[in-house]
Amino acid sequence: NAGVTQTPKFQVLKTGQSMTLQCAQDMNHNSMYWYRQDPGMGLRLIYYSASEGTTDKGEVPNGYNVSRLNKREFSLRLESAAPSQTSVYFCASSLGANDQTQYFGPGTRLLVL
């Protein structure tokens, strides 16, 4: 099992460009999450999907959109990138209500110039 995979690993964007970060899990988990991590800080939740077909805002959703494409895949889209979105983005998944242990992907390092 690959666990949680993310693409790309690294990306450089210019201000105003758009891009989609991809996340997939092969653990048959119901819930998926997107976080950002800024230097010297813990992770902050951007959006999550408690189950296939549902998405909800987290702590810092502004400037982002998400799509739960199917049970395996959860994408994060930046419509118009800003330098403040320079960060490391992590995707995570968990089984769901009965087991909320979260498993993380390797992260995507994003630089917005």
Added chain:
Amino acid sequence: GIQVEQSPPDLILQEGANSTLRCNFSDSVNNLQWFHQNPWGQLINLFYIPSGTKQNGRLSATTVATERYSLLYISSSQTTDSGVYFCAVERRSNDYKLSFGAGTTVTVRA
């Protein structure tokens, strides 16, 4: 929102030493997890421990939910234990939203 405070912010250990990391939280929680972020950035779940005590090898954790704190114990530390340790909690409302502390950076020297 719920406040999560971790202490100490930094910890330097000699290989073989024991240590205790602390996590205080400001409200009742439904979910508490400890994570280790290695120097390459990978986040690994160590414990899911909303209450009670668990052990996994040289690591153990205790959460006293009524007093709103959790402790992570590292025994006989090794250089591979270096990295940042995060505590994350979810309020009792069971809304799937984990709030992370700022972490404790542990450096284990050979």
